[in-house]
Amino acid sequence: MTDMSDMSGATGVRGYTDAEIRELLQVVGAFCEKEIAPRAREIDETGAFFPDLMRKGAEIGLQGLIFTEDLRVDPAGFAPAHETTELISSYSAAVALAFGIARLHGYLLARYAPEPVRDRWLPGLIDGTAFGAFALSEPHSGTDIRAGRTVARRTPGGDYRISGEKAWITQSPAADFAIVLTKLETADRNADTAAFVIPLDTPGVSVGRDEDMLGFRGMPMAGLGFDDCRVPEEWRLHVDGFRGMLEGLNLARLDAGCYGLGLLRGALRETTRYVRDRQAFGRPLAELQLVQEKLGRMYADYLAARGLLRAGVASFAAGGGGDAHLISAAKMVATDAAMRHTVAAVQLHGGYGVHLHYDVQRMMRDAKITQIIDGTSEIHALMLGRAATRADWTAAGL
Ligand SMILES: Cc1cc2nc3c(=O)[nH]c(=O)nc-3n(C[C@H](O)[C@H](O)[C@H](O)COP(=O)(O)OP(=O)(O)OC[C@H]3O[C@@H](n4cnc5c(N)ncnc54)[C@H](O)[C@@H]3O)c2cc1C
Secondary structure (H helix, E strand, O other): OOOOOOOOOOOOOOOOHHHHHHHHHHHHHHHHHHHHHHHHHHHHOOOOOOOHHOOOHHHOOOOOOOOOOOOOOOOOHHHHHHHHHHHHHHOOOOHHHHHHHHHHHHHHHHOOOOOHHHHHHHHHHHHHOOOOOOOOEEEEEEOOOHOOOOOOEEEOOEEEEEEEEEEEOOOOOOOEEEEEEEEEOOOOOOOOOEEEEEEEOOEEEEEEEOOOOOOOOOOOOOEEEEEEEEHHHHOOOOHHHHHHHHHHHHHHHHHHHHHHHHHHHHHHHHHHHHHHHHHEOOEEEEHHHHHHHHHHHHHHHHHHOOOOOHHHHHHHHHHOOOOOHHHHHHHHHHHHHHHHHHHHHHHHHHHHHHOOHHHHHHHHHHHHHHHHOOOHHHHHHHHHHHHHHHHHHOOOOO
């Protein structure tokens, strides 16, 4: 396997040439074929987490792609990182999610954590030995983040006492720490907010039951409870909580778009293989025009989503949290297309499409999740629609 250590973001400041990205993708493609493809079905069937794969991925630098050697964010790494996410997701969206969120948690630590907190967790995220979680949603409020009721109250000694509940927190049953959004002092809708990096063995923290899910199986997921949990000031991120978490959410939305894109790519790969082989009425399905039309739309939507996501990733790499409208559009278009076309892929496989040992049905179940996480498709459409009603279409558009 090619040594990627000099391309893993370790060198920091330089960008990646097209040739380097191609070389990186060859290495990651080989990793997918050798390590992920043979495991994808078993991970889906058993729902078992895969820390060994995370350590193997770390050996080829996957989690470290967006960081410099001195643990800062390397903007040059975003484009190659998202290319790898797409590729890995075409084999297993759950595994792609695990690498994506390692970079998301690392991004927030590198950008906003006090140095000792960053140094405690980020090296472990990069080498696949530590795991984090990103805790925004609450049982009564997912889309409406401002309705959150988890509150941090300052003590006379300068620490905080946190109480509240978070829901659907990916990887929390396997995580060492969580980055948690709280209100300050009161649960009022417009209260000030903070974000804390909280080790999950802190007294007062509880991790709920690992939920059995429709898709992205293998990624553990549970709620988190905070019962008067005492947290020192030093664990607080140096950013307004809401603003910092929304910046993280923009990165997560690009990742979710790339999971969708990878599912589209996987569906194209599996379906074209199948229709070339399967005979009906004396010839391969691939020769039937109605089949070609379905594949043509799938391919066109893949290309369109890919272009939008690349533009969204470039806007994020340019700083300031990225172009929120572009990122919303990319996430929504890619994940909606993934849902539409993985359903078509199952249909094109006929009866075999619903056999659990054919991968397209797993892709379809995973695609459904991509439309819900990191802002539902409806909410992205709503935000874009609002912007559209206000835009000056004769000038610069949105
Ligand atoms: C597999 C999985 C992993 C997740 N991982 C995480 C995680 O790691 N961290 C985290 O913080 N959260 C996580 N979530 C939570 C996820 O972000 C929320 O489920 C999502 O934001 C939707 O919130 P909700 O479930 O409360 O739905 P609701 O907000 O109750 O929405 C229900 C429905 O109503 C629609 N709706 C809501 N408001 C409007 C509106 N104003 N106009 C039109 N339609 C509307 C929605 O689109 C949706 O269809 C995860 C969820 C899942 C399923």
